[in-house]
Amino acid sequence: MGRFRAILKYELLWNFRKRKFQAILLIVLAVQILTFIVPYILSYTAGQEIQQDPYRALSSPPGFFLFLFAIAVGMNSISEEFEHGRAQILFSKPISRSLIFLAKAVAALIILTVAYVILDVIGLALSYLVYGPQEYMIFSPILILGILLATLVYLSIVFFLGSVSKSSIIAALGSFGILIGLGITVGVLGTFGGYAWIADYVPSAGQSGQVMGTLPPLSLSTGTDNLGGILSQIVIDPNAQVNVTYVVGIDIGQIPPVIQYESQIISIQDITIRALGVAFAYTLPLLLISWIVFRRTEIKE
Amino acid sequence: MTEFAIETVCLSKIFGRITAVAGLDLKVVTGTVHGFLGPNGAGKTTTIKLLLGLLKPNAGSIRVLGFEGGGKRIDIRRRIGYMPELPKLPFFLKGRELLEIYGDIYGLPKKERSDSAKRLLEMVGLSDRAEDRIAHYSKGMQQRLGLAQALIGDPELVILDEPSLGLDPVGMVEVRGIIKKISSEGRTVFLSSHLLNEVQQICSHVTVINRGSKMIEGSIPTLLEKLSESNKITVQLEKVSDDIVKALEGLNFVEEVKREGDKVQILCSKTGDFRADVSRTILDAGGLIIGMRVDERNLEELFLELIKGRT
Numbered sequence: 001m002g003r004f005r006a007i008l009k010y011e012l013l014w015n016f017r018k019r020k021f022q023a024i025l026l027i028v029l030a031v032q033i034l035t036f037i038v039p040y041i042l043s044y045t046a047g048q049e050i051q052q053d054p055y056r057a058l059s060s061p062p063g064f065f066l067f068l069f070a071i072a073v074g075m076n077s078i079s080e081e082f083e084h085g086r087a088q089i090l091f092s093k094p095i096s097r098s099l100i101f102l103a104k105a106v107a108a109l110i111i112l113t114v115a116y117v118i119l120d121v122i123g124l125a126l127s128y129l130v131y132g133p134q135e136y137m138i139f140s141p142i143l144i145l146g147i148l149l150a151t152l153v154y155l156s157i158v159f160f161l162g163s164v165s166k167s168s169i170i171a172a173l174g175s176f177g178i179l180i181g182l183g184i185t186v187g188v189l190g191t192f193g194g195y196a197w198i199a200d201y202v203p204s205a206g207q208s209g210q211v212m213g214t215l216p217p218l219s220l221s222t223g224t225d226n227l228g229g230i231l232s233q234i235v236i237d238p239n240a241q242v243n244v245t246y247v248v249g250i251d252i253g254q255i256p257p258v259i260q261y262e263s264q265i266i267s268i269q270d271i272t273i274r275a276l277g278v279a280f281a282y283t284l285p286l287l288l289i290s291w292i293v294f295r296r297t298e299i300k301e
Numbered sequence: 302m303t304e305f306a307i308e309t310v311c312l313s314k315i316f317g318r319i320t321a322v323a324g325l326d327l328k329v330v331t332g333t334v335h336g337f338l339g340p341n342g343a344g345k346t347t348t349i350k351l352l353l354g355l356l357k358p359n360a361g362s363i364r365v366l367g368f369e370g371g372g373k374r375i376d377i378r379r380r381i382g383y384m385p386e387l388p389k390l391p392f393f394l395k396g397r398e399l400l401e402i403y404g405d406i407y408g409l410p411k412k413e414r415s416d417s418a419k420r421l422l423e424m425v426g427l428s429d430r431a432e433d434r435i436a437h438y439s440k441g442m443q444q445r446l447g448l449a450q451a452l453i454g455d456p457e458l459v460i461l462d463e464p465s466l467g468l469d470p471v472g473m474v475e476v477r478g479i480i481k482k483i484s485s486e487g488r489t490v491f492l493s494s495h496l497l498n499e500v501q502q503i504c505s506h507v508t509v510i511n512r513g514s515k516m517i518e519g520s521i522p523t524l525l526e527k528l529s530e531s532n533k534i535t536v537q538l539e540k541v542s543d544d545i546v547k548a549l550e551g552l553n554f555v556e557e558v559k560r561e562g563d564k565v566q567i568l569c570s571k572t573g574d575f576r577a578d579v580s581r582t583i584l585d586a587g588g589l590i591i592g593m594r595v596d597e598r599n600l601e602e603l604f605l606e607l608i609k610g611r612t
Binding site for chain 1: 391
């Protein structure tokens with residue numbers, strides 16, 4: 001236990017003292033605050049009353065923020081031990097590499113949890129102040145769990161690239177590349193090929209839908225990025241139905257081209273199972289490969 | 302307690318086309334301070350990494366503290382302290398934090414961790430910088446902290462890779478003092494260095510390697526004795542002639558004769574005092590001796606010759 005605790009402390013101190021992490025937390029906090037304050041100011045200046053939204057506190061941060069957190073926490077965690085030569089001393093200590101890896105992963109989750117709890121508390125307070133009384137605030141822990149799972153998908157990509165390349169830069173840029181590459185591929189295939197469903201099977205926001213029977217309408221994305229919202233929704237109403245709208249093609253024969261949509265009603269249970277399944281399908285193999293590579297790496301430099 | 306703290310047989314490590322360690326047989330007697338000498342690129346660091354399990358050997362066996370596999374085993378690593386060449390320490394930690402975290406890895410209780418960190422920081426002269434981040438330490442201070450972390454958990458075997466590298470003369474003296482203190486506590490110290498003077502001052506035993514192979518090994522007194530057996534005699538003559546050189550080369554204890562102006566340098570391959578034989582031979586060849594000096598070769602010259610012999 002002492003060994004695990006030692007590495008956990010090592011990682012936590014490292015991350016909380018990391019300027020990168022502090023900067024990203026501050027940026028996300030600032031954006032979070034602005035998303036509440038700007039509509040309020042706009043409504044105020046236009047002389048209109050802002051529309052009450054009892055579900056506002058249950059929305060996940062945008063997927064890109066989750067990705068940024070994953071980068072900030074994960075990009076150095078594995079690779080920098082090798083890059084900076086610290087692994088030489090660490091691996092000569094009486095602790096298994098598996099335990100080091102596990103402690104690093106757990107530390108990353110703890111750090112993300114702390115960050116998300118801070119964001120959630122601020123989000124709740126601002127939602128209440130700007131959008132009026134909030135429903136289901138009791139489900140905040142579920143929301144945070146979902147956001148954590150969503151971030152874990154990106155974190156596993158960053159860990160994987162970091163342990164394979166032993167380079168923080170490759171871990172960060174490679175992850176960006178994958179994110180952008182997936183975004184473009186999914187967009188092109190969805191718009192021009194009629195394969196919009198692919199968005200639900202890669203780390204992304206997925207497709208957009210609306211939970212039926214809610215007033216005001218509660219929008220819900222179906223991808224892994226929105227696992228926070230999806231898990232909250234299934235806990236609130238396990239029998240909810242979601243009207244999902246997706247692109248089926250584009251008619252480029254007309255000017256301007258017309259995007260063709262279709263919609264489908266999917267149960268929240270199916271959406272949840274699929275999003276969780278996709279999240280684990282990426283996370284588990286990538287973490288497993290990272291762990292194997294981490295264990296087997298020779299310290300040549 | 303086992304006779305040898307470290308024992309390798311035919312140890313080899315190959316990186317692509319480069320053989321870093323080539324069939325190395327190494328024996329480090331328990332309780333000694335053993336110097337591991339060799340020029341840069343000789344395979345010292347690779348050997349140490351193999352001992353610690355940081356690298357996997359291509360061939361051969363390793364026994365550390367009596368156990369097969371050496372540092373591959375966690376329970377053996379518990380009994381080893383290691384300081385790498387120019388130790389890279391976690392810059393984001395404070396000196397005290399580093400030692401306490403590593404103490405936790407060694408399973409030390411909280412009080413013991415704290416006491417041990419305090420004692421080690423004092424030993425390496427960093428007590429007043431204990432609460433500073435390592436990022437703000439000088440190179441010498443990092444080196445000393447590297448030495449301190451190698452002593453956490455009271456290891457039986459301390460492996461130090463070039464502990465004086467990058468230090469100024471004062472720092473080198475301080476580090477030597479610390480190593481002497483460590484060894485006086487009864488630990489086995491295995492110390493790699495390319496500084497012969499350092500090894501001669503601290504170590505009781507030495508192994509010289511080059512290109513991954515062992516050149517020579519033994520206790521320092523034995524090696525010095527061996528060295529004294531192969532002396533160099535310099536004779537200043539009124540005039541050096543070919544006859545004199547030829548006559549000297551004919552002596553059975555002479556390995557080589559070099560002419561340098563009015564001097565001849567005679568390299569002896571055997572033990573003994575040959576001054577009388579040399580004088581007689583020179584006189585018989587018609588030479589006139591003005592002066593004669595016997596130079597004993599030091600460890601450095603032997604080291605250079607050994608290295609040269611293999612290159």
